Amino acid sequence: MKKFLLVVMLMGLSCPVAPAGAQIDINGFIGEKITYSIKQMGVKAGEAVLSYEGPASKDDKEYVLIVFKADGMNFLDFEKIYADPVTLLPKIVERDVNIFGSKEQITEYYETETGRVRIVKTVKGKTTEQVITKKGGLDNIYCFIYRYRRDADPKPGESLAVNLPTVDLKLKLKEKMKLSAAGKKYDAVFIQSDPAKYKLWFDTGKQKIPLRIDGAVGVGSTTMTMKSYETKSVFAFLAK
Numbered sequence: 094m095k096k097f098l099l100v101v102m103l104m105g106l107s108c109p110v111a112p113a114g115a116q117i118d119i120n121g122f123i124g125e126k127i128t129y130s131i132k133q134m135g136v137k138a139g140e141a142v143l144s145y146e147g148p149a150s151k152d153d154k155e156y157v158l159i160v161f162k163a164d165g166m167n168f169l170d171f172e173k174i175y176a177d178p179v180t181l182l183p184k185i186v187e188r189d190v191n192i193f194g195s196k197e198q199i200t201e202y203y204e205t206e207t208g209r210v211r212i213v214k215t216v217k218g219k220t221t222e223q224v225i226t227k228k229g230g231l232d233n234i235y236c237f238i239y240r241y242r243r244d245a246d247p248k249p250g251e252s253l254a255v256n257l258p259t260v261d262l263k264l265k266l267k268e269k270m271k272l273s274a275a276g277k278k279y280d281a282v283f284i285q286s287d288p289a290k291y292k293l294w295f296d297t298g299k300q301k302i303p304l305r306i307d308g309a310v311g312v313g314s315t316t317m318t319m320k321s322y323e324t325k326s327v328f329a330f331l332a333k
Contacts, residue, residue, distance in 0.1 A: 119157075119181075119243050123147035124325030127303065129317035131165060131310060139165025141310065141317050143303070145239060151175050156184060159235050163310045163317075167193050170310060174235055177205070181240045183233040201258070205230045210258050225258050232256050234291065234309055237264075242301040246282075255286070262286040269297065274304040274319040281305075 122145035129141040141163040149158035156175035163170040169191040175184050182205040190197045198215040208227040213220065232255045247253055253264040264286050272281040272294050280297040281304055292307035306317045 119239070120147070121300070122239065122242070122324075126323040127319055128321045128323075129306070130320045131163060132316045132318070133314065138315065139163060139168070140320075143235065143238075148178070149175065151185060154184075157181070159239060161235055168310070172235070174233055176233075176236050176239075180205070181236050181243065182206075182230060183236050186233060203231055203233075205232070208256070212258070227256060227258070227261070229254070229256050229261075231258060238293070238303050238306075241284075241295070242303075253284075260288065260290060262288065262290060264291070264293070270294075272304050275321055279304055 124145075124147070126142060126144045129143070130137060131139040131141055141161065144160045146158040146160055149156050155178060157178045159174040159176060161170070161172045161174070169189065171189040173187045175186070176182060177184055183201070183203045184205070185203070186199075186201040188197075188199040188201070190199065196216070200213045202211040202213070204210070208229055208231055210225050210231055212223045212225065214223070234255065234257065237253075237255045241253070247266050249266050251266065255262040255264055264284050267283045267285050269280065269282050272279050279302075281294045282297055284293045284295070285291070286308075290308050292305075293303060294305040296302040296304055302319070302322060304319050308315065309317060
C-alpha cells in the first residue's frame with residue numbers, strides 16, 4: 094500500500110509544474126548523488142555531496158527532500174531541505190554546522206510566499222529564536238539549483254531572482270564556456286549572482302548537472318567542483 098501511494102505521489106509530481114517550455118521531469122533526479130571536491134584558495138579542503146531524495150514526509154506533511162553535506166578538516170555543514178513538491182521552494186531546513194569546533198543546530202521554518210522565516214538555533218544547550226521578514230518570497234540556493242534544472246533555460250542576460258534570508262540576489266547567465274569536471278570536459282553555462290556571492294556552472298545537457306558551485310560553503314572563499322555523478326532511476330527507487 095505504501096508503495097502504491099508513493100507511485101501516486103510520483104505521478105502527481107510528474108504533472109507539469111514548471112512554466113511553459115519546461116524541459117525535464119523532476120522525478121529524473123530521484124536517487125541522484127553528486128560529489129564535489131571543495132577547495133579554498135586553490136587548496137583541497139574537503140568534500141561535499143548534493144543529493145535529491147524525492148518524496149518525504151515530515152510532521153504529517155508531504156515534501157521533497159534535498160540533502161547537502163560538506164565535510165572538511167575544520168568544518169561540517171549538513172543540511173536537510175524539505176521543499177514544496179510543486180514550487181520547489183523551501184519549507185523546513187534542518188542544519189548541523191560545525192565551523193572550527195563551534196557547533197550549531199539550526200532549524201529554519203519558511204513561509205516562503207509571505208517572506209517570513211523563523212530560525213531556531215541551539216548552541217551549547219542554549220536555544221534562541223529569530224524571525225526574519227522580507228518583501229517577496231524566500232528561497233534556498235539548493236532549491237534554486239533544482240528549480241533551474243527542472244525549468245526552461247533562461248535567455249542570455251535574463252535575471253533570476255533568488256531571495257535568501259540574508260541577501261537578495263539576481264542571478265544572470267553570463268556566458269557559455271567549456272568546463273572540466275570529473276575527468277571530463279563539458280559545455281557549460283556560467284551564472285553569477287549580483288551581489289557577487291555565488292557563481293554557478295551548469296552542464297548544457299538535458300540534466301543540467303551543476304558542475305561547479307562557488308560560495309555555497311560558509312567558510313571563506315570556496316569552490317566546489319564535481320568529482321563524480323551517480324544516479325538511479327525512479328523504478329530502482331520504487332524497488333527498494
